[in-house]
Amino acid sequence: MSAAPRRVLLATDHSDESHAAGRTLAALPFPSPPEVTLLHALAVPTVSTGTGPRPIPDAAIARMQSAAEEAQAAEAGPLEAAGLTVSSEIRRGKPADTIVAAAAEAHADLVVLGAVGQSALERLLLGSVSDRVAGSVGSSCLVVRPTGWPDEGRPPRLLIAVDETPASARAAACLAALRWPAGTTAALVSVMQTFDTFVPDFTNTLPTLWDELRVSSERRLAEAAAPFEAAGLEVTTDLQTAAHVGETLCRRARVHKADFVAVGDHGGSAAMKFLLGSTSRYVLRHSASSVWICRDAAG
Structure with a gap:
């Protein structure tokens, strides 16, 4: 069996780093095009009140969801133009946990994500989503840097x-x-x-x-x-x-x-x-x- 991945999960937060990861994935010379799941983890913020944190209003969440869907469609375009079969998914939750869970459910052979521009010291002290995903996911993982x-x-x-x-x-x-x-x-x-x-x-x-x-x-x-x-x-x-x-x-x-x-x-x-x-x-x-x-x- 070929070692080339057949199922790829591309995690995106719609940042420049994620766009770079998408361009890299589209340019990789796979022997046959893998199936790509384009995943966005929608981290819904809370607001602090005198009685503790509360979710933001539903209308604000709906706007976030709509903006994410629009960004997903824009990111899927270049991947599809490169001959990849792309399905898009938006899940609510903490990014690292959501990505790891989605990769397991999809039986992904490879998880691809962009590295946010932290210094080596910041990554060592604070960690990052890419660091946590790469250390926890069961599949191969490609962390893209410029x-x-x-x-x-x-x-x-x-x-x-x-x-x-x-x-x-x-x-x-x-x-x-x-x-x-x-x-x-x-x-x-x-x-x-x-x-x-x-x-x-x-x-x-x-x-x-x-x-x-x-x-x-x-x-x-x-x-x-x-x-x-x-x-x-x-x-x-x-x-x-x-x-x-x-x-x-x-x-x-x-x-x-x-x-x-x-x-x-x-x-x-x-x-x-x-x-x-x-x-x-x-x-x-x-x-x-x-x-x-x-x-x-x-x-």
């Missing part, structure tokens, strides 16, 4: 994180399944983690093991690169040595000027995520590229 593609009319630049896990293989398969245009570049990046924090001078303390790890890393890079090379892309393999994987991926994404960074979500327990974080979450919060977090169909 990189110049597709608006500049050039081929895209891809970076795919490669390691020894099935999640990494999913990330490579996910992007390799698309029919990228001539001139597309694909950088396959693997980071050999030194663990110097735990074992001082790790690489020299265990030289034989380190050499074996290097050989296996080079082999995985070659295997991950093969489908991109077969598709005629301009491929480079990039083996790095560093203590912090996520930080290194973000740095290499800047070097390669990547439009997309694809990472596999390794999962793990909530306790492990709390203690150690995750590479995918670090990249999502710190990269200036669009971030494609790849998961299998079961999440």
Whole structure:
């Protein structure tokens, strides 16, 4: 079965960032057009009174609903012009919770949304809708940031994180399944983690093991690169040595000027995520590229 998504949920708040996410989705070279659900979460505000918060008047809610419907129709147009089948849905509720629930109900293979322009520090301290959705949704998730593609009319630049896990293989398969245009570049990046924090001078303390790890890393890079090379892309393999994987991926994404960074979500327990974080979450919060977090169909 192809790793390309067949059911996509595009979450929009009708902002410039959401419009950019829609343009990116419309430009992605899917092997066959996916079904797209265009979702808007209508967060109905409340007003404070002496007796506590109360909903705003029904007439105001009706105006919000009408404005949302008009904006939905405008956003659906370019997607349909690109050959995508689009259905529109407006739900009332908190945006992140609403998006996650709708994605599960639709059995979405991919959730696409724009990242609001926060700094990395703001995303770290406050979080964001995109951060919460990407961390909670069971499907793959593409968080779009402005990189110049597709608006500049050039081929895209891809970076795919490669390691020894099935999640990494999913990330490579996910992007390799698309029919990228001539001139597309694909950088396959693997980071050999030194663990110097735990074992001082790790690489020299265990030289034989380190050499074996290097050989296996080079082999995985070659295997991950093969489908991109077969598709005629301009491929480079990039083996790095560093203590912090996520930080290194973000740095290499800047070097390669990547439009997309694809990472596999390794999962793990909530306790492990709390203690150690995750590479995918670090990249999502710190990269200036669009971030494609790849998961299998079961999440």
